[in-house]
Structures are given as C-alpha cells and as structure tokens.
Amino acid sequence: MEAILRILRRFVATTILVSIGVLIFNFVLLGVLVFKEINQAPSPEGVVKKVAQGLGKRDGGYRLDERAAELLTQHRAWAMLLGEEGKVEWDYQLPSDVPRSYNLIEVSQFSRYYLMEYPVYIWKHGDGLVVVGYPKKSHWKYQLDFLPEWVRSLPLRLLTLLLLNVALALLVSVLIGTRLIRRIRPLVEGVLRLPREETVELDSKGIFGDLARSINSVSDMLQKKTASLKARDEARSNWIAGISHDIRTPLSMILGYASEMEDSPDLPQEQRHQAGIIRRQGERLRSLVSDLNLVSMLEYEMQPLHMKPVRLAVLARQVVADLLNNGLDERYDIELQLADEAVQINGDEKLLLRAIENLVQNSVRHNPQGCRIVIRSSLSEDRSRYRLIVTDDGKGIPQEQLAEITELPYSSKRKRPVQQGHGLGVPMVARIVQAHRGELTLESGGERSGLQAVMEFPSLL
Amino acid sequence: MRDKKILIVDDEPEIRMMIERFLRKEGFFRIYSAADCASGLSVCRANKPDIAILDIMLPDGDGFSLLSSIRQFSSMPVLFLSARGEDEDRLLGLGLGADDYLVKPFLPRELVLRLMAILKRVYSPAREESLPVFRLGGLTVDLEGAVILGGSTDMPLTAKEHGILVKLYENRDRIVTNDALCQAVWGDDSYGYENTLMVHIRRIREKIEPDPSSPIYLLTVRGLGYKLLVKEKH
Secondary structure: OHHHHHHHHHHHHHHHHHHHHHHHHHHHHHHHHHOOOOOOOOOHHHHHHHHHHHEEEEOOEEEEOHHHHHHHHHOOOEEEEEOOOOEEEEEEOOOOOOOOEOOHHHHHHHHHOEEOOEEEEEEEEOOEEEEEEOOOOOOOOOOOOOOHHHHHHHHHHHHHHHHHHHHHHHHHHHHHHHHHHHHHHHHHHHHHHHHHOOOOOOOOOOOOHHHHHHHHHHHHHHHHHHHHHHHHHHHHHHHHHHHHHHHHHHHHHHHHHHHHHHHOOOOOHHHHHHHHHHHHHHHHHHHHHHHHHHHHHHHOOOOOOOEEEEOHHHHHHHHHHHHHHOOOOOOOEEEEEEOOOOOEEEEEHHHHHHHHHHHHHHHHHHOOOOOEEEEEEEEOOOOOEEEEEEEEOOOOOOHHHHOOOOOOOOOOOOOOOOOOOOOOHHHHHHHHHHHOOOEEEEEEOOOOOOEEEEEEEEEEO | OOOOEEEEEOOOHHHHHHHHHHHHHOOOOEEEEEOOHHHHHHHHHHHOOOEEEEOOEEOOEEHHHHHHHHHOOOOOOEEEEEOOOOHHHHHHHHHOOOOEEEEOOOOHHHHHHHHHHHHHHHHOOOOOOOOOEEEEOOEEEEOOOOEEEOOOOOEEOOHHHHHHHHHHHHOOOOEEEHHHHHHHHHOOOOOOOHHHHHHHHHHHHHHHOOOOOOOOOEEEEOOOEEEEOOOOOO
16 A cells, blocks of 8 residues: 555656646747747838838938838838828838828827738838838737736736646646556555465456456466475375375384284393394384374474463473483483463473473483583563573584574485484474474584573463 | 173284284183274174274275274274374274274284273273272371371371372372372362462371471472382282
8 A cells, every 4th residue: 555655646746747847848939939930020110110210301302211121122011101181291112002191090090900901010200100011911910908907916827827737737647646546556456465375366457457467377376386385295294194104004013023022931031132122123113203204294284283372381390200200311410490380372282292302302312421401481571472491511513503403304405414313303393383483593502512492482471 | 801802903914913912812812803894894793892903094994984883883992003193083083982092003012901901991890990009108098098097097188188199199109290280189270289289298298208307208309299109019
C-alpha cells in the first residue's frame, strides 16, 4: 500500500512539473511565433507619420519626398491630404472610387474604421489631415477600449486563471493517477504475495494484461516447484523410513539369537562374551536406525509434534537423574543451576528430553578423560525467551568446525568426517530446536576450553 | 500360566520361528502361528488362543484391522510387535485396545516379560493387584496395608506418604526427581509442591529412619530428588 501511495505522489508531482513546463513553453511560443508578425515593419502608423512629415509645400502645391513615396509604393498604398474644408488638397495614387470631399461626420467615421473598405490611417499635418489608405482587406482595424478598473485588476485575474489552471491540472492528474493505481494495485499485491508462496491468480484483462499473465505464470511455476520439492522431500523421508523398517526385522533376529547365546549356560564363557558384543552392536544399530529415521522426519518436517506446555527444568532434572541412574562414570561431574523454573514453553516433551540428553551425551562422548558438565536454565531479560544451556570444560571444538556440526553427516555442507559416534546427535538437537521455533547456538573457546550449547525457545508467559 | 495358548501372526517365517523358540524355552507349549490376517483370523476362531502377538504389516492387510476383526468375537489380550516405531502407530494400536506395543528389534527377554505381565494381569485369579511389602533394616514397610511394622508401635502412613513411598519403591535404588514424585502424588499440575514434598519426606524419615537427620534409606540427591535404598533379603 505504501508503494502505491509513493507512486501516486510521484505521479502528481511529475504532472505539476510538466504543466509548469508547458506553461513556460507556451509563453515563449506566444512571444516567438504568435505576436511576431502581427504587423510588418514599418507599421501603418509609421508609414502615415513618414508621409505626413515628407509632404512639403512647394510652388503653391504639395510635394512628397522620395522616401515617403517609395514607402507608399512598397505597400501599394495611396495617400491624400484633406484641407480644412474637407476637400482633397493633394493626393497620391488615389483610387477613383474614393470621394474627393468629406464632411465632418464622414471624416470621424473613416478615421476609426475604413474608408470605402480601404483600411486608412491618419496623421495631423500643418495644412490638414494626411490620410494613407492600404489596399482593401490588407489590414484589420479594431478599436480597443478598457475600463481602468479592469486594467488594474488584470494581474489578479491572470493569477486566478493560473491558479485555476493548476488546480485543474492537479485534479486531472489525481483522477488519472488513481485510475492507473486501481489497475496497478492488484499487480503490486500479486507481486508482494509471490515471496510468501501464495497462489496468485490475477485478472489478465485490461492494459496490464501481459504483466498480470506473467505474474500468474511465475506464481504457477513457484507453486509447482514447491510441490515437487515437497514430493521429493516426502519421497526421501519415506525412503529412509522404509529402509529403517526393513533393517528392523533382520536386526530382531540378530539381537534375539545373540542375547539367547549370551544367556546360554551351555556355551563357553568366551563365546557368551562374543555373543554379548554382537548383542550390544545390534543395539547400537537399533538406536542408529531410529535416530536416522527421527532426524529424517524432522529434516523434512514430517515428524508429528505433540506440543503442550512443558517446563524445561523438569526435563533437565529428568535427564540428569536418568544419567546418574544408568551409572555415569565418576570422571564426569554434573551440576544443575536452574532458574525461573516455573516458566513453560510450548513443546514436545519427548523430543525436548531427547535434545537435552543428546547435548549431555555429546559432552560425555567427546571428553573420555572426564569433564564437568553444567546445565543452566534462565529467562531472557525481556522474559520472552527461555534458555537451556549445557556447558562442559572439556576439550571443546575448533572454531572452524563449530558451524558444521549441526549439519547432517556426509551432507555437502559437512566437509570433515564425523569423529565420534554416528554424528546424528547434534544435528538432531538443531532440528528439534528448529521444530520448536527456537535457536541453537554453539560456542567454544577453542582448544581445551569446553563447549557451550545454548538452546533458546519462545517462552509461554 | 504356561499352558496358555499363544498365537503369533507375522509374515516373516524366521521371526515366527524365533519367537516360538523363545516361548518354548520359557515353557510355553501351545503355540500357533499364522503368516497373514486371513489365517490368523481362522486360527482365532478355531483354536481360541488366550493371547495373540500381532505384526502390523501383513501381506493381506494390517494388524490394526486384524485386531478390529478379532475384537468382534473375542476380547483376548493382544500384543503388537511391529517394525513401525512411530508414535502414531503406537497410539493407534493401544487406542484400538491392544495391551502392549513392542517395537522391533526387540530383546526376547523383554517380549517374554511383557507377555507374562499381560497374562498375569488378565488371567490371574481375581486377586486385587497387591502392593509390595518390603523390609528396611529392622522395620517392615507394608505398602498394601499402608503401615510400617516392627517398631515399638505400628505406624500408619498418610495417603501422601503412602503415594511417595510407592513411587520411590517402584524405582528403588534409583533417583526419582522431585517433579516425578510431585506428579505421582499431586497430579499433572503439581508445580510449587516441592516444599510440601520436603515436609512429607521428613515425616516418612521420622517413621523409617533410625536417625532421621542422617538418613540411610531415603536419601536426598541434591537438586534432583530422592532415592530409596532397599536391600532385599529374599
């Protein structure tokens, strides 16, 4: 919506600028083109003045000097001098249809308009009135007269006119602009919906039809791509689920017979011991298969989540109690520092338990020489996030490996091979945290300064 | 107990053989097996087994629908044994009225134990499920009677003390978290009862410990919970 308003604002501003430009342009044109040939030089008034000046008395008669005569010839004009009595005292190329004598009324008439359709101009002369006539229809004569009031208010009127013009231009531009915007708006909305991967179905009629069609086809393409990606993810996840299913049946038999042999009193001690190894390795394979399945379901967002309000402190205690109950080696020292225990987050209890367990197990596995593990929990300053932090003072992880241990083993993003365990532990934590819209941060001060894993979840408050 | 008739339905002949072998070793001898839903159902009608172990993925249908068909004429106990370990399947199976759900691969010992537990629960004489009686030093804790015997006088247990002791005894020699104890006694929404729990623990200690201020049976695991040490004599 803001984008549309911006477009409209620019459009109106441009229109106003263009109008002002056109106005200035018009004034220039008015001067250059329109008023340029209003009269040829010299003007009839100039000619008649020259004639009056050039007409001298000589030898009882009148005589026109050369230059004035030439001017008259050039304009194909005639001239005459009316005496005080109204008689033509002198003439120059006077047409025959022009009377030779005039009374007062006739003089005052033609001095304003035409004489026998000849446009005439007059000038005072010592002996009377010089009249110069131009050919018929060669000039238009008009009389101008204005009220002084009108002349005084002329600038104000012109200003009003200008303002009205500006207002009109503005109105027209806003009207056209909004019409345009009304057509553009669905397009803009469509484009804005594209990144949200919503289906866009625009009306492809009207002047922006091509644009609408191409937006529609982009949306269509995106939808198809998303669908095919989803189908591929589903296929991969199903493939892994299928494989883990198929591994379980033969593994049942390996585990079954191995544990039978382990318990069999008829077998020698050594073979029972070996059967025990087979059984334990079978159990490792079992947990690997189910971890693989869980990680793949989480990766492709196919793991059903059983969300409910959970207190992380309870889960942390549970993990530690289980660890101690299963005989944690003396080399490891584990401590709980839980704060804001009452705070709940929305989560899947089993998965969160698994995440904490994996982090603690990770510390145990990577520090066979023993280490001190601390589990802390706290609420963020603004009470919107709840953190669970697992730290150890073991050998830590080199900085350059930190970024990739949350990636799946053997994936293109993980360049170094997994060193201990099956390498699914931390990637699983990362995916569980992600499924809870949380954040996992791993920090290590480098060699021998331990590892800190921070899980942060939106709190329920 | 060992004369109960057991039906195994699994499409893998080797799994059927293995389970049968383990059951025979445990002393069961009336064992029937079937490879698909149809034959499983006909065995059910003809031989009326006392318990069935069902696979879920079968060549002519799934174990869930087989259970539904069986339920139309029999209410015998059923244990699912499946390679499908997803929570959804587990909940569906138990929701349909199965008595247990075991995921492959399994340890034979676990299968036998679970099977026995179901049989005991379903077919044992109508005796109420009795709570254990155990010894702590010179005293006898009778959870069934909710009383501690062997002292100068018999000391009855309050309901809360009884609940706490039952939970601790179920997990004897293991740490039980405060949260688990509170939940066992006060139910799901039990946050904030930790201090009350401490009070009850102190009262229990007064009844069972020779010296309540330095306990030797009911130990505190700081920051986590409690642990009941039981040295069984028999």
